[in-house]
Amino acid sequence: MAIEILKPGLMTTVRDIGRFGYRRFGVNPTGVMDPVAARIANVLVGNSDHDAVIEANFPAPEIRFQSDTIFAVTGGDFAPRLDGAEIRNWRTFRAEAGSTLSFSSKAGGSRCYIAVAGGFAITQWLGSSTTNLAASAGGFHGRKLAAGDVIEIGEPGVFSSVGVSPAPSILPRYHDFPTVRITVGPEFDRLSTASRNDLLNSTFTIGKNSDLMGFRLEGPSLTVDGETSFLSSAVTLGTIQLPPGGDPILLMSDHQTTGGYPRIGHVAAVDIPLAAQLGPSERIAFHLVEPEEAHKLLIAMERDLVMLRTACRLRSTKRI
């Protein structure tokens, strides 16, 4: 059982929810950009949250299934097609051996996820299947996928069936101009009063030179009072850094583990998917919440995922 990459797409990698425990050695988690979409894809096909998925940017890949496979596509809507027939995101399908999954247009969002029942059989590196492009390690030979790559599929679990789809209410509320919730960063108080206002009441555009390491946010130029660089310490997914130039950088999946610029805010974990689906020239705005509020929202989302997992299991058990 395997899939074959017919066309690689622009930037297609094998990822999981992250490689943890090695930040102290400079190895960051480099997990998926949109953890909720990736986890839902795995839940739908009956995998564990930790299983590897394919993360595709647009242009997306063309993939041939070498065997009958149950799969799901989630996240950004790239208008998926199975042997030319339109299929939709957030639902499991069965691909016959020899059929081809392709994507016809960028209808919404910037990354989509492909999960197969049984997961991709990837040799783990430092306890994870995810690709670390900086170290050229992990994932599929430490690199983005190329035409001709064949990725083996593991043994599907008992909890996989066709036509499974979550209630729309639990899906991330993607938007091409989202307002994402942030908590204050350690140097938020150093922002000038005008800059604090600008951060919370203006819109920012994702700059062209943005990548998986970080989004350059173009908008009103922000300034901090006092020091503009600090002794390096940890940064994380969702950290909003402010380099001296005045354009903030929102750190994404492939960010470095440490940084020395003022950290003016952090995107709440629950809203990371909304940011992750943005691409260059799309806009974003920020809304400040307390960490407790961010926790409450995250817990509600996690509970939805627990419910979904239970529902998927019940549904597939009924069929057996």
Add this chain to the structure above:
Amino acid sequence: MKYPVPKIYCLGDSAMTIEFGVGIDEDVNQLAIACADQLDKTRFPGFIEAAPAYASTTVFFDPFQVYSEIGDHSRIRDHVRERIMLAAAATVETCPSIGRSVEIRTRFGGEFGPDLTELAARCGISESDVIEAFINREYRVFMLGFLPGFAYMGKVDERIAVPRRDVPRRSVPSGSIGIADDQTGIYPFDSPGGWQLIGRTDIKVFDKENVPPYFFSPGDRVRFVPE
């Protein structure tokens, strides 16, 4: 009192940082490393990992797992803060581990250290004086970051502590040894970089085929030896 009371702050909703100081200091750094080790040993429910930096340790956690343990979303921050305080308090009683001692065989100057000549001229001393000042002390690995396996080591003799190049190089060869102010470091891969390059080593400070792949750990003691 030499050290201020540690400061603990949120780094987003899934991480918290404890800051033991604001400068580059061996004792403060030792506290940060010991605190990370202690948290790693005790692993509270929801704990993901702890990463020490120069003067701080950051704890990464899963808020939902912490919530599952304590059953109150409004107390997650307090709960993690308490876990960190406990770990920090326990480190006071732990005997600090002394970092491993390693030697780095180095070729200085020429094609291996393309910035050596200019650096010497800038500092007003000879190239051999620069090398002498550089190898004449033991360095501490304060933290790793920037790239997998990249160790921030210090402190460099102030006579040769020059800032980064104005224009970073597009590609610095793996193994290159550079200076940036009072820090020195070894590039783990061919990568862009702005540090002043004075030499190179054959040691791979990050090799994905090795177990473990990283050569340095926080707290290691390093000497450079001319080859």
